[in-house]
Amino acid sequence: MDKKKTTIVLFSGDYDKVMAAYIIANGAAAYDHEVTIFHTFWGLNALRKDESIQVKKSFMEKMFGKMMPRGPEKMGLSKMNMAGMGPKMIKDIMKKHNTMPVKDLIEMAKEQDIKLVACQMTVDLLGFKPDEIIDGVEYAGVAAYLADAEDGNVNLFI
């Protein structure tokens, strides 16, 4: 029998939403689904390395690069962000409950062979260079997304 499939479009760059996406994805992989996360727009920031990488960029690309968070742990919350106090509160309480931070959830996703895809159009628009993106990521467009999603059991836009 074919494996079940879960395909997530991760559009959001909010810490809480990225966390939800990766918890569902890791859960689905644990239940033997074939899982793909397609990172587009702000969701692409989840795949950024957390250090500053020297690459040649246009002025606008530099602006976007500076304004957007480098990796999930620098993201804000979708609600109650409170100038950064919200993420700190959530992370403190996650630590107390032994809940994994998002960067560990992403590591786990890779270990479970979840396919991490970066939307090529967004990469081009926002001017990301391959060196700025974590390893093990594929680059693809909407056609590849649809090929995965059209046979999917669980399709979500987050």
Next chain:
Amino acid sequence: MDKKKTTIVLFSGDYDKVMAAYIIANGAAAYDHEVTIFHTFWGLNALRKDESIQVKKSFMEKMFGKMMPRGPEKMGLSKMNMAGMGPKMIKDIMKKHNTMPVKDLIEMAKEQDIKLVACQMTVDLLGFKPDEIIDGVEYAGVAAYLADAEDGNVNLFI
């Protein structure tokens, strides 16, 4: 023949999005779908009782409890909230058009046997106690969600 299935992850705690989730859910139940709403993160606030309940809590849990809305009718809008004027405008106009407020949509959902699930991880993180949550709610995790969703016809993340 098996019943069709609709499964909604309700992540958002905005009045308008919670309303959309419950309108789709009630519609699906009316069309004889088996319906589950899995309330996680801010969406959990839809299941809070609207009065203040005396329970023993840690300092952080008290903070979260105070900052978040008690039940759907105290929520803001995702857009045009305008310091609370937005929800009032929407509710006034809903009343004029005889549209149900969200708390009645939740009651209707229960009468239609829609399964209301509270995400156990979020309950633990935010420190909700069972006494603060409305009756008739089940507690479960991502595994239970996936078991429902993987055979679902309509799966949405709201």
Next chain:
Amino acid sequence: MDKKKTTIVLFSGDYDKVMAAYIIANGAAAYDHEVTIFHTFWGLNALRKDESIQVKKSFMEKMFGKMMPRGPEKMGLSKMNMAGMGPKMIKDIMKKHNTMPVKDLIEMAKEQDIKLVACQMTVDLLGFKPDEIIDGVEYAGVAAYLADAEDGNVNLFI
């Protein structure tokens, strides 16, 4: 064999999310899916004509009409809106990469026979008149949405 089906609930009125919805929809139509976009709440603004139309309205309907954007090109972003600078930056960079603005994506959707539906309940609540809405749009409710979605391969809430 039956055609594959993609059904999108477009709830959001943010330029970036509307763009994502229409890119997925146009992609799915190009891959021969039967595609429906069901515009509800703020998503309805994507279907507004961009000029001011003289229609008879109540005070509240006038208020909503004035506060909400007339068509996609007047929308803000879900993130980094920065008082309107965000959309300008994104549009500048889209032009440089020859990416279509949303209003052209909507035109393309019509040419590809994507079914554009306006949620009748939202139309009534927010007081839109047919003259304010672009041509070629159907009006329907949650029942029609579910009829499309329950046999759908890709169902998304955006």
